[in-house]
Amino acid sequence: MPRIAIIGSGFSGLSSACYLSKAGHEVHIYEKNAASGGRARQLKTDNGYTFDMGPSWYWMPDVFERFFSDFNISVQDEYKLKLLDPSFDIVFKDGPMHVPSDYAELKDLFESIEQGSSSKLDDFMSDARFKYEVGMRKLVHKPGLSLLEFADIDLIKGVLRLDVFSSFSKHVKNYFQHPKLVALMEFPVLFLGAMPRDTPALYSLMNYAGLTLGTWYPEGGFGGVIKAMQKLAERQGCECYFNSAVSKIVIENKKVKGLIVNNKRVEYDAVIASADYHHVEENLLDKEYRNYDENYWSKKTFAPSCLIFYLGVSKEIKNLVHHTLFFEEDLEQHSIDIYKDPKWPAKPLFYACCTSKSDNTVMPAGHENLFLLMPLAPGLEDTEHLRKKYFNKMIERLEYHTGEDIKGFVDYEKSYCIKDFISDYNSYKGNAYGLANTLLQTANLKPKIINKKVSNLFYTGQLTVPGPGVPPALISGKVASELVLKYFNT
Ligand SMILES: Cc1cc2nc3c(=O)[nH]c(=O)nc-3n(C[C@H](O)[C@H](O)[C@H](O)COP(=O)(O)OP(=O)(O)OC[C@H]3O[C@@H](n4cnc5c(N)ncnc54)[C@H](O)[C@@H]3O)c2cc1C
Numbered sequence: 490m491p492r493i494a495i496i497g498s499g500f501s502g503l504s505s506a507c508y509l510s511k512a513g514h515e516v517h518i519y520e521k522n523a524a525s526g527g528r529a530r531q532l533k534t535d536n537g538y539t540f541d542m543g544p545s546w547y548w549m550p551d552v553f554e555r556f557f558s559d560f561n562i563s564v565q566d567e568y569k570l571k572l573l574d575p576s577f578d579i580v581f582k583d584g585p586m587h588v589p590s591d592y593a594e595l596k597d598l599f600e601s602i603e604q605g606s607s608s609k610l611d612d613f614m615s616d617a618r619f620k621y622e623v624g625m626r627k628l629v630h631k632p633g634l635s636l637l638e639f640a641d642i643d644l645i646k647g648v649l650r651l652d653v654f655s656s657f658s659k660h661v662k663n664y665f666q667h668p669k670l671v672a673l674m675e676f677p678v679l680f681l682g683a684m685p686r687d688t689p690a691l692y693s694l695m696n697y698a699g700l701t702l703g704t705w706y707p708e709g710g711f712g713g714v715i716k717a718m719q720k721l722a723e724r725q726g727c728e729c730y731f732n733s734a735v736s737k738i739v740i741e742n743k744k745v746k747g748l749i750v751n752n753k754r755v756e757y758d759a760v761i762a763s764a765d766y767h768h769v770e771e772n773l774l775d776k777e778y779r780n781y782d783e784n785y786w787s788k789k790t791f792a793p794s795c796l797i798f799y800l801g802v803s804k805e806i807k808n809l810v811h812h813t814l815f816f817e818e819d820l821e822q823h824s825i826d827i828y829k830d831p832k833w834p835a836k837p838l839f840y841a842c843c844t845s846k847s848d849n850t851v852m853p854a855g856h857e858n859l860f861l862l863m864p865l866a867p868g869l870e871d872t873e874h875l876r877k878k879y880f881n882k883m884i885e886r887l888e889y890h891t892g893e894d895i896k897g898f899v900d901y902e903k904s905y906c907i908k909d910f911i912s913d914y915n916s917y918k919g920n921a922y923g924l925a926n927t928l929l930q931t932a933n934l935k936p937k938i939i940n941k942k943v944s945n946l947f948y949t950g951q952l953t954v955p956g957p958g959v960p961p962a963l964i965s966g967k968v969a970s971e972l973v974l975k976y977f978n979t
Pocket of ligand 1: 496497499500501502519520521522526527528529542543544545546547549733734735736763764765768795862880912913915921922949950951952956957958959960961962
């Protein structure tokens with residue numbers, strides 16, 4: 490049986506490992522960090538807190554369901570899902586807006602803000618649903634290697650409805666004018682990728698996912714999902730090696746022969762690299778085998794990095810729900826500070842996640858588990874002084890919103906920013922979410938999932954197809970594993 494190595498144990502690497510071990514291959518995962526999960530690792534503290542270090546929005550539950558059903562398991566066999574209601578709160582200057590999970594209540598909310606907008610929401614969602622069906626069922630499964638992949642009758646018929654060439658921002662404003670509704674619709678693309686005006690309107694599929702399919706919380710956090718996937722891969726025979734950074738992909742006669750891990754050479758018949766694409770090319774491959782040079786990467790638009798605080802709070806916080814977006818400041822200006830004129834934002838937007846509102850296993854009784862995240866341009870200067878300055882800005886607004894002292898009750902505090910993304914994940918410029926979802930970085934225009942010069946070397950993860958986010962990472966791992974299986978069958 491072929492021996493296959495996977496570099497990295499994030500969602501995409503684990504996904505590939507599950508599919509390849511199911512097919513009977515000998516699969517080994519090498520992970521530089523001490524545990525699996527990559528950007529979705531968990532942090533456990535000595536005083537009883539468990540933090541999801543990265544993702545916190547469980548959207549597109551159907552993608553997770555389809556993943557596990559490929560192995561004849563259902564999500565419920567592995568972890569329980571809780572539907573959050575409200576899905577989330579958005580705090581504006583004049584107070585919070587609760588975004589209900591029930592669609593009829595959501596329509597009432599729209600109507601209360603802008604007359605006539607509830608029926609426009611129906612129209613918007615019917616279009617977004619079409620994009621979700623075609624996008625998430627068809628487009629995302631294409632390896633992006635040939636235009637012929639799009640010679641599918643549904644795709645051809647739907648190409649105009651998919652709105653690949655028009656701007657997301659314009660699309661939203663065709664339906665809604667009130668700034669609160671515009672902010673509600675635009676936030677998912679801003680946090681995961683690019684200026685709404687540079688994002689194709691195709692991505693309104695995210696609004697369908699977020700506002701009609703529900704915002705869920707997996708029991709045990711995203712760490713519970715990672716645990717389930719690692720268990721599945723290991724049950725099928727996959728071996729995971731931690732604290733095992735790969736330092737070289739060994740190539741002879743234009744074929745991968747193995748890896749150098751902890752100064753030892755290990756032989757393999759194929760490799761899938763799920764670590765950040767730029768790191769794999771620049772640091773693990775000799776120059777003649779790289780798909781892209783430094784010039785290519787320097788011209789790409791990267792998704793944001795972020796400043797995160799993991800906080801333990803030794804009391805219950807009353808006026809706070811599981812997810813809260815702090816949008817009292819201007820969305821457009823913060824996006825300019827990320828994408829157009831990169832700098833630490835003067836008036837930032839940020840996001841607070843309080844998992845202890847839905848899960849009493851993530852903190853000591855009577856405490857809260859709090860995660861603050863502020864999107865930031867990648868590659869900026871990152872100092873303790875700057876981190877502290879923005880901590881104070883965020884905590885002040887949190888205290889104002891909740892009406893209570895929080896700072897005085899913090900009994901665990903850890904910050905995480907650009908330097909940590911680089912040292913922990915070998916991330917290019919400390920990006921958090923890979924490449925931005927702009928038109929010129931969509932589908933076939935993303936970095937290729939195959940190495941064009943070495944036929945048994947493949948890539949997966951948030952920098953190649955289909956893109957950033959946990960559901961795309963699951964699909965990316967599947968697409969890469971299908972190419973590996975094809976390679977051995979031809
Ligand atoms: C703060 C944050 C919040 C997010 N929020 C959400 C959210 O709410 N919902 C959502 O869907 N998505 C979210 N995302 C995005 C999502 O988490 C990622 O897109 C996804 O987890 C990426 O998975 P991956 O497998 O591509 O990469 P990674 O998770 O980065 O995995 C790559 C792995 O490779 C390892 N590695 C690197 N170099 C080497 C080497 N030389 N040798 C061995 N191993 C190596 C790394 O340590 C890492 O474990 C968030 C991301 C972040 C950072």
